[in-house]
Amino acid sequence: xxxxxxxxxxxxxxxxxxxxxxxxxxxxxxxxxxxxxxxxxxxxxxxxxxxxxxxxxxxxxxxxxxxxxxxxxxxxxxxxxxxxxxxxxxxxxxxxxxxxxxxxxxxxxxxxxxxxxxxxxxxxxxxxxxxxxxxxxxxxxxxxxxxxxxxxxxxxxxxxxxxxxxxxxxxxxxxxxxxxxxxxxxxxxxxxxxxxxxxxxxxxxxxxxxxxxxxxxxxxxxxxxxxxxxxxxxxxxxxxxxxxxxxxxxxxxxxxxxxxxxxxxxxxxxxxxxxxxxxxxxxxxxxxxxxxxxxxxxxxxxxxxxxxxxxxxxxxxxxxxxxxxxxxxxxxxxxxxxxxxxxxxxxxxxxxxxxxxxxxxxxxxxxxxxxxxxxxxxxxxxxxxxxxxxxxxxxxxxxxxxxxxxxxxxxxxxxxxxxxxxxxxxxxxxxxxxxxxxxxxxxxxxxxxxxxxxxxxxxxxxxxxxxxxxxxxxxxxxxxxxxxxxxxxxxxxx
Numbered sequence: 001x002x003x004x005x006x007x008x009x010x011x012x013x014x015x016x017x018x019x020x021x022x023x024x025x026x027x028x029x030x031x032x033x034x035x036x037x038x039x040x041x042x043x044x045x046x047x048x049x050x051x052x053x054x055x056x057x058x059x060x061x062x063x064x065x066x067x068x069x070x071x072x073x074x075x076x077x078x079x080x081x082x083x084x085x086x087x088x089x090x091x092x093x094x095x096x097x098x099x100x101x102x103x104x105x106x107x108x109x110x111x112x113x114x115x116x117x118x119x120x121x122x123x124x125x126x127x128x129x130x131x132x133x134x135x136x137x138x139x140x141x142x143x144x145x146x147x148x149x150x151x152x153x154x155x156x157x158x159x160x161x162x163x164x165x166x167x168x169x170x171x172x173x174x175x176x177x178x179x180x181x182x183x184x185x186x187x188x189x190x191x192x193x194x195x196x197x198x199x200x201x202x203x204x205x206x207x208x209x210x211x212x213x214x215x216x217x218x219x220x221x222x223x224x225x226x227x228x229x230x231x232x233x234x235x236x237x238x239x240x241x242x243x244x245x246x247x248x249x250x251x252x253x254x255x256x257x258x259x260x261x262x263x264x265x266x267x268x269x270x271x272x273x274x275x276x277x278x279x280x281x282x283x284x285x286x287x288x289x290x291x292x293x294x295x296x297x298x299x300x301x302x303x304x305x306x307x308x309x310x311x312x313x314x315x316x317x318x319x320x321x322x323x324x325x326x327x328x329x330x331x332x333x334x335x336x337x338x339x340x341x342x343x344x345x346x347x348x349x350x351x352x353x354x355x356x357x358x359x360x361x362x363x364x365x366x367x368x369x370x371x372x373x374x375x376x377x378x379x380x381x382x383x384x385x386x387x388x389x390x391x392x393x394x395x396x397x398x399x400x401x402x403x404x405x406x407x408x409x410x411x412x413x414x415x416x417x418x419x420x421x422x423x424x425x426x427x428x429x430x431x432x433x434x435x436x437x438x439x440x441x442x443x444x445x446x447x448x449x450x451x452x453x454x455x456x457x458x459x460x461x462x463x464x465x466x467x468x469x470x471x472x473x474x475x476x477x478x479x480x481x482x483x484x485x486x487x488x489x490x491x492x493x494x
Contacts, residue, residue: 001095003063003077006038009090011082012065018077021062026095026157028088035060040091041067042084049084065091089189092160099163100191104130104173106307107188109222110199110235112353113300114152114177116292117197119328120304121175124321128313133166135159135176138329138458142166142174153182156189163191173311184218188225195310196222197233197303198241202352216240226250231310233303236261253310255302257295263302263309270294272342272364279305288319291326294360330457332357335477340447341367343481345473347457349376349403351386354454358394366448368396372441373454374434375417377408377463384413385420392425395452397444400430401437403455404463434462438473439480453477 004019006026024036030052033039039056041049041064053070063077064070067084081087093100106121108114118136125132133142135154140147140162147162153176154162166174178196182188201216223232223244232248235241236256245252254261257268266285268277276289277298290301301322308318327333335343344361348354354373361369371391375384391398400417402410414430421428431437438453445451453473456462462471 003038006091006094007079008094010087012079012087013081014063014077014079018063018079021077023063023095026091028155028157030055030059033059033061035062037061038063038065038079038091040065040084040088041070042088085186088156089186092157093190096160096164098190099160099167100174100193102167103133103163103171104311105191105193106173106175106311107178107193107196107222107225108176108199108303109178109180109183109197109219110241111202111350112356113199113296113303115347116297116300116328116331117199117304117307118175118177120301120322120325121307123324124304124308124313124318125173125175127321127324128308128317130172130313131170133163133171133174135162135174137177142171143169145169151182152177152179153187156187159187159191160189178222180215180218183221188222192225192227193222193230194227195231195233195307196226197307198222198235198244199300199303200235200238200352201240202350220244223248223250231307233306233310235299235303237299253306255299255306257299257302261302263306265298265302268295268298270360270364272361281305281309283309284315286315286319288322290322292328293332293364294356296356296360330459330474333457333474335474335481337478337481338485339445339481341445341449341451343442343445343451343453343477345453345457345477346455347459348373348454349456351383351390354387354390355394357452357454358390361450361452362394365450367446368449369394369452370397370399370441370444370449371395371452371454372399372401372434372437373452374401374403374410375413375455376404377406377410377413379406381416384416388417388420388428389424391454392421392427396427397441398425398428399437399441400428401434402432402462403434404459405465406463407465434471435476438476442477442480442484451477 001023003021023038026038028040028042033056039061041053057073065079108117115137118134122132122134137152139149232250232252234254236254236259255263257265264280265277274291278285278287330347333345346357348357400414410432441451456473460472462469
C-alpha cells in the first residue's frame with residue numbers, strides 16, 4: 001500500500017518523494033519490523049518507542065512515524081506528527097481498509113459482566129445465522145480461529161488486523177470487550193460500534209487510573225466510538241451509568257433488573273441449576289430460561305437482548321441464543337466429579353463481583369458455603385479489605401490465599417485482606433499456597449455444601465514475579481477430588 005494512502009487524514013510533515021513508497025506492513029513493535037515496514041514510535045505505559053527507532057531501521061523499516069526529529073537515514077522517510085498514538089489509530093484504519101465499517105460491531109465496557117455478555121451475544125448471533133467474531137478476556141475467536149488473549153482488548157494495530165481477517169473470512173458481526181485501559185490509551189482507534197454497552201462501575205484498576213472518577217471517565221469514552229445511528233445501552237440499576245442518559249447525544253436503550261427500563265425482567269425464579277424469567281421489551285414480553293444462575297446474569301442477559309434488539313434480531317432467535325448458552329468459562333463454572341457437594345470456580349476479583357456470586361448462592365445454599373479467594377498483586381489495593389468483608393459476611397468459612405501475586409509478597413496481600421475482617425469476623429483462615437487452600441476447602445466440605453473458588457476463573461496460570469506457572473483452579477479442584485474420593489463423600493463412591 002502506498003504511503004500516501006496510509007497517511008490519508010493524518011497531519012504530518014514528511015518528504016514528498018515518499019508519497020509513492022510501498023509499505024508492506026505497519027507496527028509499533030520494533031521486533032515485528034520487516035523490510036518495507038512503517039514503524040510508529042509511540043510512548044507507552046512502560047516503554048518509549050522512540051528508543052527503538054534505530055532498531056526498526058536496522059531491520060529494514062522504510063518509514064518512521066515519530067513526534068520528534070530523529071536524524072536522517074538514507075532511504076528512510078521521516079514522518080513527523082504531533083501525536084504518534086492518535087496517528088497510529090488513523091494509519092491502522094487506513095492500512096486495513098476500515099474493517100469496522102464492513103461489520104456489525106458491539107462494544108462492551110464496565111467493571112463486571114463483559115465476558116458473559118460476549119458469550120450470550122455470540123450465541124444469539126449464531127442463532128440468527130450471523131457469523132460472529134469475539135474479542136475478549138478469555139480469547140479472540142472466529143470461524144475456528146482461537147487466539148489466547150494477552151489483553152482484554154488488543155493493541156490498536158492488532159485489533160484492526162484481526163477485524164480485517166474476520167471480514168476476509170466471512171464474519172458479519174463482532175462482539176468486543178472494551179477495557180478502560182484500551183479506552184484511555186486509544187487502543188480502540190478508529191473502530192466504531194453499532195451498539196455500545198456499559199454494564200456497571202465499581203472500584204477496580206485504581207492502580208492505573210488512580211481515582212474512580214478517572215476510571216469512569218475512561219469507560220464512558222466508548223460512546224465516542226458509536227457509528228451514526230448507533231445505540232448506547234446503559235445499565236439503569238447502576239446510578240452512575242444511568243446518569244449518562246442526560247448527557248449522551250445518542251440513541252439510548254436502558255436495561256435493569258431493579259429499575260424501570262426499556263428491557264427489564266419480571267417473574268424471576270432463581271435456582272442452583274438455572275434461572276427463568278420474563279423479558280419485557282419495547283415490543284412485548286416473553287419468557288426465557290437459562291442455565292446461567294443469579295440476578296447478575298439476568299442483568300447480563302438483558303444487556304445482550306438490548307444489543308440484539310438494536311441489531312434487529314428477532315425474538316425467536318434471541319430466545320434460542322440465550323437458551324443455547326450452557327456455561328461461560330470460569331464464571332460460576334461447576335467442577336463435578338461425582339462429589340456430594342457443589343464446587344464453583346469464578347473469576348470474581350472485585351468486591352462487587354464477589355458480592356454478586358455469594359449473595360446469590362447464600363439463599364440457595366441448604367448448608368454451608370466455603371469460599372477460597374485472594375487478590376492480585378500490583379493491582380488496586382483498596383478492594384482487598386472490602387473483598388474480605390464480603391467473603392466473610394456471606395460465607396460460613398473463608399480461606400484467604402494467594403491469587404497472582406506478581407511482584408508483591410502474597411503474605412502482605414493476605415494481611416491487607418485480613419485488615420478488613422480482623423476483629424469483626426472469625427470465620428476465616430489464611431493459607432498462602434493456593435493449591436493447599438483449595439485442598440483445605442474441599443476437605444472441609446460435606447454433603448450439600450457449596451465451595452466457591454474465586455478470583456482466577458478461566459485463567460490457566462499463576463503469575464509469581466516474572467514466572468508464569470501453570471495453574472488452573474478447575475483442574476486442581478477436579479484432581480484433588482479424584483485423588484481423594486472417600487474424604488470428599490462422593491455420591492455412590494466405592
